[in-house]
Amino acid sequence: MKYLAGLLALAATIASSGSTNAAVMHRTWPVHVSTCDPQLNPTLGFAPAFYPQSPFYWRDIYGYRYYQPPPGRVRPTLSIAYTNVTQQTMQQIEFGLVANGNLVAEVRDVGTFSPGANIEHEFGLSPNVFPLRTGLPRCLPLRITYANGRVWRNPLLPRLNRKLY
Numbered sequence: 001m002k003y004l005a006g007l008l009a010l011a012a013t014i015a016s017s018g019s020t021n022a023a024v025m026h027r028t029w030p031v032h033v034s035t036c037d038p039q040l041n042p043t044l045g046f047a048p049a050f051y052p053q054s055p056f057y058w059r060d061i062y063g064y065r066y067y068q069p070p071p072g073r074v075r076p077t078l079s080i081a082y083t084n085v086t087q088q089t090m091q092q093i094e095f096g097l098v099a100n101g102n103l104v105a106e107v108r109d110v111g112t113f114s115p116g117a118n119i120e121h122e123f124g125l126s127p128n129v130f131p132l133r134t135g136l137p138r139c140l141p142l143r144i145t146y147a148n149g150r151v152w153r154n155p156l157l158p159r160l161n162r163k164l165y
């Protein structure tokens with residue numbers, strides 16, 4: 001009887017940990033990312049994302065000051081195609097580039113992103129992001145600011161890589 005109770009407890013633990021992973025894998029985000037393409041030597045790609053005249057620094061979702069280099073044909077880039085799948089207009093989206101479960105870069109897009117709009121933008125990356133050591137990088141939304149001022153924060157943030165800062 002104790003053996004059976006132990007097996008049931010073990011099965012419940014495995015099932016609950018498996019369902020957590022399944023929830024993470026099949027989570028519905030406010031944006032659907034259809035392309036996440038980091039390139040060390042960029043080819044012709046998407047339109048450049050928003051960049052101010054001065055260096056682009058901001059406080060990221062982890063609370064650190066983050067620098068985003070401008071895109072260019074001689075710098076590494078991250079091309080992201082995404083769609084706003086909510087019913088609200090978005091004004092700012094921060095994405096994380098995740099490789100092997102670790103956050104290796106962040107980018108911020110600023111503009112007016114209407115519901116259902118397909119956005120294709122290119123962002124600059126630090127050359128220190130490469131090599132990625134994986135063929136399966138992911139781009140995850142980290143934080144989104146809507147036109148009404150509401151802020152969405154990803155409840156399942158990837159592991160922070162302090163080397164980013």
